[in-house]
Amino acid sequence: xEDKPIQEHFLDxxxxxxxxxxxxxxxxxxxxxxxxxxxxxxxxxQMEIKRSYLINLISxxxxxxxxxxxxxxxxxxxxxxxxxxxxxxxxLQLIPQLFSTHQLxxxxxxxxxxxxxxxxxxxxxxxxxxxxxFNKTKIDSTACARAxxxxxxxxxxxxG
Amino acid sequence: xxxxxxxxxISGVEITKAILVNLQKLSSYSGEPMxxxxxxxxxRTMRLLRDxxxxxxxTEVVMALHDALVCxxxxxxxxxxxxxxxxxxxxxxxxxxxxxxxxxxxxILTLExxxxxxxxxxxxxxxxxxxDEDSE
Numbered sequence: 001x002e003d004k005p006i007q008e009h010f011l012d013x014x015x016x017x018x019x020x021x022x023x024x025x026x027x028x029x030x031x032x033x034x035x036x037x038x039x040x041x042x043x044x045x046q047m048e049i050k051r052s053y054l055i056n057l058i059s060x061x062x063x064x065x066x067x068x069x070x071x072x073x074x075x076x077x078x079x080x081x082x083x084x085x086x087x088x089x090x091x092l093q094l095i096p097q098l099f100s101t102h103q104l105x106x107x108x109x110x111x112x113x114x115x116x117x118x119x120x121x122x123x124x125x126x127x128x129x130x131x132x133x134f135n136k137t138k139i140d141s142t143a144c145a146r147a148x149x150x151x152x153x154x155x156x157x158x159x160g
Numbered sequence: 161x162x163x164x165x166x167x168x169x170i171s172g173v174e175i176t177k178a179i180l181v182n183l184q185k186l187s188s189y190s191g192e193p194m195x196x197x198x199x200x201x202x203x204r205t206m207r208l209l210r211d212x213x214x215x216x217x218x219t220e221v222v223m224a225l226h227d228a229l230v231c232x233x234x235x236x237x238x239x240x241x242x243x244x245x246x247x248x249x250x251x252x253x254x255x256x257x258x259x260x261x262x263x264x265x266x267x268i269l270t271l272e273x274x275x276x277x278x279x280x281x282x283x284x285x286x287x288x289x290x291x292d293e294d295s296e
């Protein structure tokens with residue numbers, strides 16, 4: 001019996017992003033397809049994930065951090081007024097799930113600090129996993145200058 | 161009166177010990193009705209750690225496990241072996257005096273390798289988001 005060759009997969013943005021952010025069923029489907037086979041993404045794909053999701057989370061963190069924002073509900077209200085549909089959509093899907101999981105009260109002033117902590121931890125974790133879950137091809141055929149711009153998060157100086 | 165650092169440290173140790181005890185119990189009772197009691201205790205204790213030691217590196221690892229367990233009650237699906245793996249991981253981190261950022265990252269990736277989905281929140285984004293304009 002011949003050994004089955006190891007298959008490698010190059011993921012485009014829609015698959016890589018769904019691999020990280022899909023529903024449980026969706027993720028299980030990908031795992032059934034890919035198993036432990038090596039997965040690759042290009043810098044360009046990584047950049048797209050950051051620009052379409054991670055940056056919105058960081059922006060929302062700063063909105064929630066504003067002194068004039070008293071609670072999570074205020075931050076969502078302001079965000080809803082300031083941003084266009086796509087940015088709104090990303091946040092409105094994540095925030096209720098994340099903060100409800102942590103049993104936070106959206107109208108409570110006291111829970112604002114907890115929310116900031118939880119969101120910061122989630123942002124760091126998402127950045128880590130999107131950076132380390134996939135292998136890099138090191139080939140960017142698009143030669144897009146944006147793809148090599150690094151995104152640094154300094155939690156000690158978030159306004160910096 | 162000397163204050164918070166030492167007090168917080170002791171409190172943190174007690175909380176983390178409680179987390180380990182509950183993880184061990186969860187590993188033993190995984191799949192049985194009693195597991196619900198220990199899962200509830202574990203999740204409450206994890207949130208207590210979050211509130212008391214929000215900036216501690218260990219909290220980042222514990223929160224990764226918390227989110228993996230609590231979202232859609234997925235703690236039910238994880239196995240005894242996975243809980244034991246999480247126990248061993250946290251026990252080794254707690255035994256260290258200092259936990260570096262690299263060790264935090266490594267621990268979160270280990271949780272992922274153990275099969276814990278630390279990003280369990282489903283978010284559906286439009287493909288058009290990939291190409292949003294710079295000028296608005």
